[in-house]
Amino acid sequence: MTMQIIRYVLVGLGNLGRRFCEVIAEKDALLRERYGLELVLVGAADSRGAAYDANGLDPVRVAQIKRDGGSVGAYPGAGRAGWDALSLVESADADLLLEALPVDLSTGAALGLGCMRAAMRKGMHVVAPDKGPLVVAFRELHDLARANGVQLRFDGTVAGGLPAINLGVRDLRGAVVQRIEAVPNLVTGYVMDMLADGVAWEEALGRARAEGVLEADPAWDLDGWDAAAKLVILTNAVLEYPATLDDVQRAGIATVGAQALVAARQQGQRYRLLARAEQQSDGGYALSVAPTPLSPEHPLGQLGRKQMGVVYTTDIYGVITAIIDEPNPIPSAMTMLRDLLDIYG
Amino acid sequence: MTMQIIRYVLVGLGNLGRRFCEVIAEKDALLRERYGLELVLVGAADSRGAAYDANGLDPVRVAQIKRDGGSVGAYPGAGRAGWDALSLVESADADLLLEALPVDLSTGAALGLGCMRAAMRKGMHVVAPDKGPLVVAFRELHDLARANGVQLRFDGTVAGGLPAINLGVRDLRGAVVQRIEAVPNLVTGYVMDMLADGVAWEEALGRARAEGVLEADPAWDLDGWDAAAKLVILTNAVLEYPATLDDVQRAGIATVGAQALVAARQQGQRYRLLARAEQQSDGGYALSVAPTPLSPEHPLGQLGRKQMGVVYTTDIYGVITAIIDEPNPIPSAMTMLRDLLDIYG
Numbered sequence: 177m178t179m180q181i182i183r184y185v186l187v188g189l190g191n192l193g194r195r196f197c198e199v200i201a202e203k204d205a206l207l208r209e210r211y212g213l214e215l216v217l218v219g220a221a222d223s224r225g226a227a228y229d230a231n232g233l234d235p236v237r238v239a240q241i242k243r244d245g246g247s248v249g250a251y252p253g254a255g256r257a258g259w260d261a262l263s264l265v266e267s268a269d270a271d272l273l274l275e276a277l278p279v280d281l282s283t284g285a286a287l288g289l290g291c292m293r294a295a296m297r298k299g300m301h302v303v304a305p306d307k308g309p310l311v312v313a314f315r316e317l318h319d320l321a322r323a324n325g326v327q328l329r330f331d332g333t334v335a336g337g338l339p340a341i342n343l344g345v346r347d348l349r350g351a352v353v354q355r356i357e358a359v360p361n362l363v364t365g366y367v368m369d370m371l372a373d374g375v376a377w378e379e380a381l382g383r384a385r386a387e388g389v390l391e392a393d394p395a396w397d398l399d400g401w402d403a404a405a406k407l408v409i410l411t412n413a414v415l416e417y418p419a420t421l422d423d424v425q426r427a428g429i430a431t432v433g434a435q436a437l438v439a440a441r442q443q444g445q446r447y448r449l450l451a452r453a454e455q456q457s458d459g460g461y462a463l464s465v466a467p468t469p470l471s472p473e474h475p476l477g478q479l480g481r482k483q484m485g486v487v488y489t490t491d492i493y494g495v496i497t498a499i500i501d502e503p504n505p506i507p508s509a510m511t512m513l514r515d516l517l518d519i520y521g
Numbered sequence: 522m523t524m525q526i527i528r529y530v531l532v533g534l535g536n537l538g539r540r541f542c543e544v545i546a547e548k549d550a551l552l553r554e555r556y557g558l559e560l561v562l563v564g565a566a567d568s569r570g571a572a573y574d575a576n577g578l579d580p581v582r583v584a585q586i587k588r589d590g591g592s593v594g595a596y597p598g599a600g601r602a603g604w605d606a607l608s609l610v611e612s613a614d615a616d617l618l619l620e621a622l623p624v625d626l627s628t629g630a631a632l633g634l635g636c637m638r639a640a641m642r643k644g645m646h647v648v649a650p651d652k653g654p655l656v657v658a659f660r661e662l663h664d665l666a667r668a669n670g671v672q673l674r675f676d677g678t679v680a681g682g683l684p685a686i687n688l689g690v691r692d693l694r695g696a697v698v699q700r701i702e703a704v705p706n707l708v709t710g711y712v713m714d715m716l717a718d719g720v721a722w723e724e725a726l727g728r729a730r731a732e733g734v735l736e737a738d739p740a741w742d743l744d745g746w747d748a749a750a751k752l753v754i755l756t757n758a759v760l761e762y763p764a765t766l767d768d769v770q771r772a773g774i775a776t777v778g779a780q781a782l783v784a785a786r787q788q789g790q791r792y793r794l795l796a797r798a799e800q801q802s803d804g805g806y807a808l809s810v811a812p813t814p815l816s817p818e819h820p821l822g823q824l825g826r827k828q829m830g831v832v833y834t835t836d837i838y839g840v841i842t843a844i845i846d847e848p849n850p851i852p853s854a855m856t857m858l859r860d861l862l863d864i865y866g
Contacts (some may be wrong), residue, residue: 514838
C-alpha cells in the first residue's frame with residue numbers, strides 16, 4: 177500500500193484540540209494500516225502562541241504542554257510566543273486545516289473565519305468543529321471551498337460526536353425533510369434535570385460549573401445561543417435553507433419555572449432545550465429553540481445526562497432518530513478524524 | 522444546470538420494486554431541480570417476464586400492472602412474457618442496475634448474483650436492497666466492483682430505510698467498533714409483543730400473516746435467518762470482518778416460551794430478536810441472533826411495532842444509536858434512491 181502523507185495544522189488547543197492530539201497519536205498504526213495515511217502535525221496554535229515544524233510536531237507533547245497549562249508557543253525548537261493562528265495558517269506548508277477554536281461570535285468569529293479563508297485560498301482542505309464561522313458565513317465558506325477546489329467538513333459542529341450533519345446531508349438525499357428536532361446541548365438538560373430534582377438555580381449552575389461543563393459565559397448555553405447556532409448549521413447544511421441566528425425564535429431554560437419542571441417530572445416527562453425546524457406551507461422553515469417537556473414516547477424523551485440526539489421526519493425515509501451517548505469530549509474531538517477520513521479515506 | 526441522464530434497469534417488482542416505481546415518478550421534478558438528474562427506467566423484470574424500451578418505460582404504468590396482478594412482460598409494446606431478469610440485464614443498454622429481487626438463499630441467490638455480476642462486468646453500477654447476493658458473496662462482489670470501476674451500494678439490506686450501513690461504514694471510520702447490537706427485523710418483535718399480551722402462537726402468526734408482514738415461509742423471519750443475514754452484511758461492511766451465516770449463533774423466537782415473554786413484560790422489559798457482534802480478545806467478532814429481553818434503559822429497549830434500530834459501541838465516537846420508524850415499506854424501497862444519489866449525487 178502506498179502511504180499518503182497528510183500534513184495538517186491544528187488551531188485551537190482547548191478541550192477538543194488537546195483531546196485530538198492525545199487520541200490521534202494512539203491511532204497512528206491503525207491509520208497507516210487501514211487507510212494508508214500518515215498524518216503529520218506540522219503546526220499548532222493556541223491563544224498565546226504557535227509552533228511550526230515541517231518535519232512534524234509530536235501531538236503527545238503538544239497535549240502535554242497544554243495539560244501543564246503552557247502555550248504551544250513554548251514548544252522546544254518550534255514554538256514562537258505571540259505568534260497567532262492566522263499567521264501560522266498563512267505561512268504553513270500544509271494540506272489541511274483543523275479549526276478547533278473556541279466559539280467567538282462577539283467578533284463575528286473573526287479569527288476562525290480568517291484562518292478558514294486563508295487555508296482555502298491556499299488550497300488547503302478545512303475541517304471545523306468550531307460553529308462560529310459556519311453560523312456567520314455558511315454560504316461564503318461553501319462558495320470559497322468550491323472556488324478553490326477544496327473540501328469543507330464540519331460534522332463536529334452539531335451534537336458532539338453524533339454524525340447528525342452527515343446523516344442529514346448524505347442519507348436523506350432525495351427526501352423532503354418536514355421537520356428536524358434536536359437536543360444538541362448537554363448542559364441545559366443537566367441543569368433542568370437538577371432543577372426538576374428540586375435543586376435551586378444557583379446551586380445547579382454551581383454544580384455544572386464545578387464539573388467544567390458550563391462555559392465561563394453561561395448565557396451561551398443557558399439562553400439557547402449554542403442550540404440556536406447548531407440549528408442554523410443543520411438548517412443550512414441539511415435543509416439547504418439559508419437561515420441565520422436572527423431567524424431562530426429563541427427561549428433559554430430560565431424561561432421555564434422550577435415548578436413547571438417539577439410538575440413535568442411528576443407526569444413522567446423530561447424537559448430538554450429542543451431545537452426545531454418545521455417546514456411551512458411555503459416550503460420554508462420556522463426555527464425555534466425552547467425548553468420543551470418531552471414524553472417518554474418522544475424519540476428524544478429518554479435522553480440521559482450525557483446524551484444528545486436528532487430526529488429527522490421525512491417524506492420517503494420515515495422518521496429517523498440518532499442519539500449519541502458521549503461520556504467525555506473525545507467523540508466531539510474525534511469528529512475531526514471522521515471528517516479528515518471523509519476527505520482522504 | 523446540465524442534466525445528467527441515468528438509464529437504469531430494475532429487476533424484482535415485489536413490494537420494494539413496485540413501491541419504488543410509484544414514488545420515483547413523484548420525485549422527477551425534485552431530482553431534476555436539486556441534483557440535475559433525469560432518471561430513465563429502460564428495463565424492468567419480474568418472475569414472469571420483462572420489458573425493455575431504450576426510450577424509457579413509465580414507472581407508474583409498471584407499478585399499475587403489478588398492482589393489478591399482471592407481469593411487466595405484458596407492458597404494451599415493450600414487454601416480453603417469459604423473458605427473465607438476467608437476459609434483460611445482459612442485453613440492456615443502461616448505466617445502473619437496481620436489484621430488488623426477493624431473497625432466495627435456497628438457490629444461493631443465483632438469479633440476483635447472476636444479474637449483479639453481469640451488470641458490473643458491463644460497467645453498470647449496482648444498487649441492491651436484496652440481501653441474498655451480499656450474504657453469499659460479499660467479498661467477490663466488492664472485488665468485482667473494484668475490478669470493473671463501478672460502485673456497489675446496498676444500504677437497504679439492513680433495517681429497512683435506516684441508513685445503518687452508511688452510518689457504520691462512513692461515520693465510524695477511524696474507530697474500533699467494540700460491539701454492534703441491532704434489531705433489524707419488524708415481524709419478530711410484533712409477534713413477541715402479541716405473545717407477551719397473551720395471544721397464542723398460532724393466532725399471533727395468523728394475525729401477522731393476515732397483515733402481510735409475514736413471508737410465505739415464516740421460518741426466514743421467525744427462526745432468525747433474516748436477522749442473521751443482516752448481521753452478516755453489517756459485519757462484513759462495517760467491521761470488515763469476513764463472517765458468513767455459519768458464523769452466527771442463531772436462535773429463533775420460538776426458543777423463548779410464552780411465560781418468559783409475559784414475565785418480562787410484567788418486569789417492564791420488552792423482548793426483541795437481537796443481533797449482536799461482539800469483539801473478542803483476538804480482535805475477531807462473535808456473532809449471535811437471539812430473542813433478548815431489553816430493559817427500557819437499553820438504547821433499543823423501547824422499540825415499537827414499526828421501529829428498527831442499531832447501536833454502535835466504539836472506542837472514540839461513544840455509543841451511537843440510530844432508529845427508524847417505518848410505517849410502511851416506502852423507506853425500504855427508497856433506499857434505492859438514497860444509494861443512487863450516493864453514486865451520482
